[in-house]
Amino acid sequence: MNLAKHLSDIEVSAKILRHAVPKMSELDIPVTPDNYSVWYEYFLGVNLDLNRTIDEYISKGVTFTAEINSELVKNYILEQSPEVIENVHVETQLVINNLLEKVTQMSSGTANLTETLSEFHQELKQTVDADVLLKLVNTLADEMGSVISDNKQMEASLNTMNEEVSSLKSEMENLSIVAQTDQLTSLFNRRAFEKEIESHMIHYKQDHSASCLLVVDIDHFKLFNDTHGHLIGDKVLAYVALALKKTVKGTDFVARYGGEEFVVLLPNTELNDALTVAELVRQKIANQKLSIGKEDKHSLGSITVSVGVSTLHNSDDRESYFIRADEALYRAKSSGRNCICSELAES
Numbered sequence: 001m002n003l004a005k006h007l008s009d010i011e012v013s014a015k016i017l018r019h020a021v022p023k024m025s026e027l028d029i030p031v032t033p034d035n036y037s038v039w040y041e042y043f044l045g046v047n048l049d050l051n052r053t054i055d056e057y058i059s060k061g062v063t064f065t066a067e068i069n070s071e072l073v074k075n076y077i078l079e080q081s082p083e084v085i086e087n088v089h090v091e092t093q094l095v096i097n098n099l100l101e102k103v104t105q106m107s108s109g110t111a112n113l114t115e116t117l118s119e120f121h122q123e124l125k126q127t128v129d130a131d132v133l134l135k136l137v138n139t140l141a142d143e144m145g146s147v148i149s150d151n152k153q154m155e156a157s158l159n160t161m162n163e164e165v166s167s168l169k170s171e172m173e174n175l176s177i178v179a180q181t182d183q184l185t186s187l188f189n190r191r192a193f194e195k196e197i198e199s200h201m202i203h204y205k206q207d208h209s210a211s212c213l214l215v216v217d218i219d220h221f222k223l224f225n226d227t228h229g230h231l232i233g234d235k236v237l238a239y240v241a242l243a244l245k246k247t248v249k250g251t252d253f254v255a256r257y258g259g260e261e262f263v264v265l266l267p268n269t270e271l272n273d274a275l276t277v278a279e280l281v282r283q284k285i286a287n288q289k290l291s292i293g294k295e296d297k298h299s300l301g302s303i304t305v306s307v308g309v310s311t312l313h314n315s316d317d318r319e320s321y322f323i324r325a326d327e328a329l330y331r332a333k334s335s336g337r338n339c340i341c342s343e344l345a346e347s
């Protein structure tokens, strides 16, 4: 990342800011970081699908409610994370190349000085002439001066680059967290789960340790949404996420797989123990009376979940491992819901 590019980035950002903020206030959109990221992209003009959708909404006079804004973030910003990460990666490469260039320049400066010193050494042996000595000393002083000035420039460049690398690092860390987190529940998302199960299986195959997978699905959630509304449905998803997190151990991996379906990876756990964990989850959720407002003002009754459980086999890939838990879930649903089924024993 060179300085000229950096400055041009700042100019572009400032220009976008001057357009985005007035537009957001015209459309009554709160300037939160998430919302701003949508309008930043809109005025940057590189996310064509996002621009098409927003233009369509504007032409239809759609109000940019919190729900619509968060949908735009979900569909057009978070989904772009891999490309954004790729961009940051490219920027990191540029900083590293720049650094390498500087280090090479510095070593060539030092090499010149070494050469001058050895010539100086040779000439000193051969001469006693004061003029020649003065000339030699002057050359040496010039050479030293240029190494010192190179070093000063190098130090300043290194400091600037160090700041750039630190800010890239925190940008990467934030992006990596965002790309793996489900916004609604703050659990890991499906992408993070796919990564986790992959490394989990490699570990299992090395260690032959036991491992189980739970697929947890809220029962009749469509009916719940239809009765109480989507926003309360969202709150219930967050509640189930929290209940899952609180019931399992810290080493277990909980993620929202999608919609009203969650997954829990239980490392070092035999099938019987996994069934006990699943039962704890089921009971905890079924026994909780849900309400909104203070002092149970508006009771929502309770919800239940069905759970499918599979245990990892040597021959498994991540698909077969998941499918057995999903089939068990399907059987739990067909058996009346609010219950747990494990994978069928091999015949």
Ligand SMILES: Nc1nc2c(ncn2[C@@H]2O[C@H](COP(=O)(O)OP(=O)(O)OP(=O)(O)O)[C@@H](O)[C@H]2O)c(=O)[nH]1
Residues within 6 Å of the ligand: 184, 217, 218, 219, 220, 221, 222, 223, 225, 229, 230, 231, 232, 233, 234, 237, 258, 259, 260, 333, 337
């Ligand atoms: N509030 C809310 N609802 C969601 C979300 N994601 C998926 N849903 C809803 O979850 C419901 C899932 O419905 P179905 O797949 O028919 O399942 P179900 O009604 O739970 O029935 P069973 O699973 O058979 O017990 C749909 O109405 C979806 O709209 C979300 O992020 N928020």
